[in-house]
Amino acid sequence: MKKHYRLRRILARTGLYLSVFALISPALLFFLWMLSLSLKTEVDNMSIPPVFLPNPPTLNNFIDVFEKNDFLTYTYNSIIVSFGATILALLIGVPAGYGIAKAKAVKAAMLILIARITPGLSYLIPLYLMFQWLGLVGTLTPLLITHLVITVPIVVWVMIGFFEGLPNELEEAALVDGATIWQAFRYVAMPLARPGITVAMILAFIFSWNNFIFGVVLAGRSTRTLPVAVYNVLTFEQVSWGPLAAAALLVTLPVLLLTLLMQKEIVAGLTAGGVKGG
Amino acid sequence: MADRSLRKNYARRYWAFAAPAALVVLAVILFPWIFTLFMSVMDWKVGQNPSWAGMSNYGKLFTDERFIYSVWRTAYFTAAAVILPVILGIAAAVCFHRNFPLRGVARTIFILPMMATPVAVALVWTMMFLPQGGVLNYILTLAGLPTSQWIYNPGTVIPTLVFVETWQWTPLVMLIVLGGLASLPTDPYEAAILDGANPWQIFRHITLPLVWPFVVVAAVIRTIDALKAFDLIYVMTLGGPGTASETINILLYQTAFAYYDIGYGSAMVVVFFLMIMAVSAVLLRVRQADLAR
Numbered sequence: 001m002k003k004h005y006r007l008r009r010i011l012a013r014t015g016l017y018l019s020v021f022a023l024i025s026p027a028l029l030f031f032l033w034m035l036s037l038s039l040k041t042e043v044d045n046m047s048i049p050p051v052f053l054p055n056p057p058t059l060n061n062f063i064d065v066f067e068k069n070d071f072l073t074y075t076y077n078s079i080i081v082s083f084g085a086t087i088l089a090l091l092i093g094v095p096a097g098y099g100i101a102k103a104k105a106v107k108a109a110m111l112i113l114i115a116r117i118t119p120g121l122s123y124l125i126p127l128y129l130m131f132q133w134l135g136l137v138g139t140l141t142p143l144l145i146t147h148l149v150i151t152v153p154i155v156v157w158v159m160i161g162f163f164e165g166l167p168n169e170l171e172e173a174a175l176v177d178g179a180t181i182w183q184a185f186r187y188v189a190m191p192l193a194r195p196g197i198t199v200a201m202i203l204a205f206i207f208s209w210n211n212f213i214f215g216v217v218l219a220g221r222s223t224r225t226l227p228v229a230v231y232n233v234l235t236f237e238q239v240s241w242g243p244l245a246a247a248a249l250l251v252t253l254p255v256l257l258l259t260l261l262m263q264k265e266i267v268a269g270l271t272a273g274g275v276k277g278g
Numbered sequence: 279m280a281d282r283s284l285r286k287n288y289a290r291r292y293w294a295f296a297a298p299a300a301l302v303v304l305a306v307i308l309f310p311w312i313f314t315l316f317m318s319v320m321d322w323k324v325g326q327n328p329s330w331a332g333m334s335n336y337g338k339l340f341t342d343e344r345f346i347y348s349v350w351r352t353a354y355f356t357a358a359a360v361i362l363p364v365i366l367g368i369a370a371a372v373c374f375h376r377n378f379p380l381r382g383v384a385r386t387i388f389i390l391p392m393m394a395t396p397v398a399v400a401l402v403w404t405m406m407f408l409p410q411g412g413v414l415n416y417i418l419t420l421a422g423l424p425t426s427q428w429i430y431n432p433g434t435v436i437p438t439l440v441f442v443e444t445w446q447w448t449p450l451v452m453l454i455v456l457g458g459l460a461s462l463p464t465d466p467y468e469a470a471i472l473d474g475a476n477p478w479q480i481f482r483h484i485t486l487p488l489v490w491p492f493v494v495v496a497a498v499i500r501t502i503d504a505l506k507a508f509d510l511i512y513v514m515t516l517g518g519p520g521t522a523s524e525t526i527n528i529l530l531y532q533t534a535f536a537y538y539d540i541g542y543g544s545a546m547v548v549v550f551f552l553m554i555m556a557v558s559a560v561l562l563r564v565r566q567a568d569l570a571r
Contacts, residue, residue, distance in 0.1 A: 012477075013378075016373060016376055016378060017378070019369070019373045020373050020374075020378065020384055023369075023370050023373060023384075023388060024384050024387045024388050026391075026445055027387050027388055027390050027391050027445070028387055030391070030399075030402070030403075030445070031390060031394075033402070033406070033413060034402045037402070037405065046411060048411060048416070049416060050413050050416055091298075092298040092299045092302060093299055095295040095296070095298070095299070096295060096296040096298070096299030096300070098292070098295050099292040099293060099294070099295025099296040100292075100295075100296055102292040102295075103292040103293060103296075105293075105296070108296060108300075111303065112303075115303070115307050116502075117502055117554055117555065117558060118307075118551060118554075119505075119506035119508075119527060119530075119547075119550065119551070119554070120506070120508070121506075121508070121527060121530050121531060121534070121547065122310070122311075122314060122547040122550070122551060123306065123307065123310045124534075124535075125310075125314060125317065125534050125540055125543055125544055125547065126309070126310040126313035126314055126317070127306065127310055128535075129313075129540070130313075145306060146306065148302055148306055149306050149307065152299060152302055152303070156299060181291055181292065185295065206393060209395070210394075210395045210396060210397075212395075212396060212397045212508075212509045212512075212513075213508050213509065213512075216512075217535055226395075227395055227396075227397040227398070228397075230397060230398060230401065231397050231401070231513055241405055244401060244405070245401075245402060245405070247398075248395075248397075248398035248399075248401050248402055249398070251395050251397070251398045252394045252395040252398040252399070255393055255394060255395060256390060256393065256394060258393075259386065259389065259390060259393040260386055263382065263385070263386045263389070266389075266393070267385070267389070267453060270389075270450065270453050270454075271453050271454060271456070271457035
């Protein structure tokens with residue numbers, strides 16, 4: 001009986017390991033293949049049967065990306081737009097999340113949810129026309145402003161959850177001691193919510209960085225963000241696989257690194273809100 | 279009574295905190311909406327003077343075959359791109375709920391597809407799908423299986439896109455359901471084990487009913503995202519071959535930003551939004567009915 005039990009345990013364990021292996025291998029193999037493409041010569045990339053391991057690995061594809069394209073400009077654009085939209089969203093979204101949580105404003109929270117449901121394209125027709133009238137098309141401003149559509153709802157949504165989870169007593173004590181509600185927010189609630197702010201910041205940044213649809217419509221030749229650049233420039237102006245894979249890897253590398261380093265925060269934020277913009 | 283009005287006053291003071299955000303929401307979310315409604319009743323093409331069109335843009339939608347086909351395609355794509363990730367996501371959550379060595383690492387690898395930049399991912403998948411020289415057909419040949427035309431054939435393009443979408447978004451379902459599993463009570467399990475229930479019975483009669491509300495939330499989020507899927511389809515097929523993978527969102531993009539028919543595009547936006555709201559409302563109603571039971 002005991003032996004039988006042990007055998008079943010071993011079988012169950014093996015089954016679990018096999019399932020986990022089956023679950024993660026599509027992701028693992030995909031990213032390894034992406035890496036392999038980016039490190040191989042064009043001859044190896046085109047050969048049949050395919051060469052799986054780069055031998056020897058070459059960095060030429062990466063050098064190619066920077067030499068033949070204005071990759072640094074696009075990186076700069078992406079950094080300005082994503083950092084700008086994230087910082088602005090934190091400045092206005094953290095107090096908003098606090099206000100909504102404290103006032104228990106369910107309707108305001110619903111409005112944020114509608115922003116989450118609406119397809120990104122539906123903002124784009126009117127905003128595109130508006131930016132054209134204002135003469136802003138071709139600058140980074142329209143991109144930064146429209147990225148707020150992604151970042152603000154994420155920040156507000158995550159922060160409502162965090163502020164609702166904080167105990168009220170500390171702030172009430174501060175208010176009784178004569179602090180204004182602003183001071184109670186700034187010096188009591190905000191320091192306590194720092195983990196929440198980190199989560200909101202990471203998620204807002206990642207989804208802004210990944211956004212494609214706003215850039216495709218609003219970016220001019222020199223204001224392309226990285227996702228738009230990698231689609232527009234590389235696919236049309238050169239068809240070689242190595243540089244394309246290298247560029248794709250470079251675009252998504254910051255996000256992959258953030259995910260690996262901050263997986264706990266990211267998992268917490270995503271489980272709470274299931275957020276994704278655009 | 280006095281206490282209540284004091285509390286209400288108190289709550290009102292917090293509105294100041296939301297004012298800047300409200301301003302942004304007004305400018306970049308509400309204004310576009312009102313403007314879209316206005317444009318949708320105009321005959322408005324870029325480069326021409328807009329003129330009043332009444333409901334004719336909306337009327338055109340009901341007879342526009344290209345639009346009607348795109349609705350069916352969107353429905354087909356969405357149904358498949360919800361059901362598969364939800365089933366796989368539940369299975370994955372059950373696995374990741376167990377304790378095993380390197381669980382954190384495995385979970386991080388598992389969620390990478392949903393975090394990675396969609397455009398980058400789509401470009402690499404496109405290279406893998408090439409019928410000649412693509413790595414996937416090589417692997418199929420190696421395994422003795424028939425090769426596929428993947429995204430290059432009207433018959434296989436949507437299943438292929440569903441496959442990539444499933445690869446990308448199963449992790450989100452997994453995370454939401456995993457959050458649900460973590461919050462479950464342990465007593466029903468102890469009772470079931472004492473009664474000699476097998477693992478499948480435990481899953482079917484205890485875990486699944488308890489975690490169901492989370493599954494529904496995941497399904498609603500997935501439905502909304504699948505309905506408005508854009509990046510993957512745009513990058514991999516642009517709606518092609520022909521119009522075989524042209525969903526509403528892609529047609530919408532083409533109408534507004536390739537044909538510059540702003541009025542008609544706006545009417546399409548309004549109808550599309552109403553469809554998404556209707557589907558979400560139905561799904562949320564299902565959830566409430568479930569909870570009431």
